[in-house]
Each structure stands twice: as C-alpha cells, then as structure tokens.
Amino acid sequence: MEKKTRLTFIEGERIELLPFNPENVNIHARWANDPKARLYARNVFPVSPEDLKKRLEQNQEPPKRDISFEIYHKELDKIVGLVEFHYINYINHAADLSVLIGEKELWRNNLGTEAAKLMIKYGFDELNLVKITASALRPNKGACRMLEKFGMKLELVLKNQTYFDGEYVDELIFCISRDEWEQTNK
Numbered sequence: 001m002e003k004k005t006r007l008t009f010i011e012g013e014r015i016e017l018l019p020f021n022p023e024n025v026n027i028h029a030r031w032a033n034d035p036k037a038r039l040y041a042r043n044v045f046p047v048s049p050e051d052l053k054k055r056l057e058q059n060q061e062p063p064k065r066d067i068s069f070e071i072y073h074k075e076l077d078k079i080v081g082l083v084e085f086h087y088i089n090y091i092n093h094a095a096d097l098s099v100l101i102g103e104k105e106l107w108r109n110n111l112g113t114e115a116a117k118l119m120i121k122y123g124f125d126e127l128n129l130v131k132i133t134a135s136a137l138r139p140n141k142g143a144c145r146m147l148e149k150f151g152m153k154l155e156l157v158l159k160n161q162t163y164f165d166g167e168y169v170d171e172l173i174f175c176i177s178r179d180e181w182e183q184t185n186k
C-alpha cells in the first residue's frame with residue numbers, strides 16, 4: 001500500500017493505525033468469521049461484509065461512542081487487525097478497549113501490545129480519557145497476558161458471566177487510569 005494512498009492517523013514503530021477503509025471490508029469479514037479469532041472476540045453470529053461495513057462506517061459518525069482503527073503492518077505492507085474503543089463516555093471520560101490481530105499466524109509477535117499501547121496513549125493524550133477498561137474471558141490467556149503486560153490491572157471478576165465454547169466462564173475486567181499510565185509511560 002503506497003504511503004500516499006494510506007491514511008495514517010497514528011504512527012508506531014512497526015505499525016500504523018488507519019481509519020477504516022471500506023475497500024478492506026472483506027478482510028475484516030474474514031477475521032470476524034474466523035473460527036478461532038471469533039471465539040475469543042465473542043462473535044457468536046455470522047457477519048457479512050455488508051453488516052461489517054455498516055457497523056464500521058457508523059463508528060465514524062458523531063457522537064463517536066466507538067472509534068475503530070485498522071492496524072497496518074509496515075514491513076508486511078498489509079492490514080493485520082483492528083483496535084477499537086467502545087462505549088466511549090464523554091462525561092465519565094472512560095472507554096472500553098478491544099484488540100484483534102486478525103492474521104492468526106502473527107499472534108505472539110507483540111503486535112497486539114503495540115496497537116493497544118498506541119490506542120491507550122491516544123485515549124489519554126488526545127481524547128482526554130481518565131480510565132480505560134478491557135474485558136477478556138478467563139480462558140483467553142493471550143488477551144489476559146497482553147492486557148497485564150502493558151499495565152492494566154484486574155479490577156473485577158464476573159463469575160460465570162459468559163457462555164463460551166460450551167460452558168460458562170468468568171469474564172475478567174482489566175483497568176488502567178491515566179495516572180497509572182503516566183507513571184509507567186512518561
């Protein structure tokens with residue numbers, strides 16, 4: 001993807017965060033329906049490219065309760081995932097973070113961590129958030145490890161909250177405040 005055709009919004013070391021490009025909707029749909037990735041992302045219904053296009057385009061409209069970015073891998077020259085804020089609350093200055101590395105062969109390459117950290121910095125430094133939450137199911141070892149790795153702390157356990165892969169499992173809510181983030185990242 002040539003630099004001039006790419007809408008870089010946030011620049012990282014190995015990745016860039018780009019606004020949703022409707023031309024990539026089939027790639028997003030592949031990730032959203034992927035048997036393994038969708039299990040952890042809790043997509044229990046099939047998603048058509050049209051559904052996804054509508055949802056991601058709606059995210060761009062005010063009042064922006066959600067903000068989504070494609071994760072573009074510079075060296076591979078392709079998008080590899082999606083990082084989002086959901087339920088942005090402009091009164092409480094809070095939001096919920098989610099990350100998806102859609103290309104599974106790239107899991108455990110630190111890309112999720114890099115994308116999440118760029119998003120958190122954006123949330124605190126530009127959106128004036130004061131608290132960011134993220135939830136992960138207990139069996140989702142990758143997400144739990146990733147969230148703790150960059151300083152999110154487990155704040156709440158919702159016992160047997162979610163029906164996942166044939167059984168009820170705990171949902172873990174991780175949090176980070178702006179003060180905590182600044183102590184370790186500034």
Ligand SMILES: CC(C)(COP(=O)(O)OP(=O)(O)OC[C@H]1O[C@@H](n2cnc3c(N)ncnc32)[C@H](O)[C@@H]1OP(=O)(O)O)[C@@H](O)C(=O)NCCC(=O)NCCS
Binds near residue numbers: 037041101135145
């Ligand atoms: C969760 C997810 C985003 C992690 O992305 P990733 O790029 O693979 O994560 P990272 O490489 O940055 O890994 C961060 C840490 O978690 C560990 N980790 C990653 N996947 C793991 C797994 N399946 N089991 C155990 N540890 C794992 C890594 O080893 C690393 O820890 P380390 O530095 O101590 O070795 C990715 O697995 C994914 O997209 N999953 C599907 C969607 C999802 O579950 N999203 C979470 C919602 S917040």
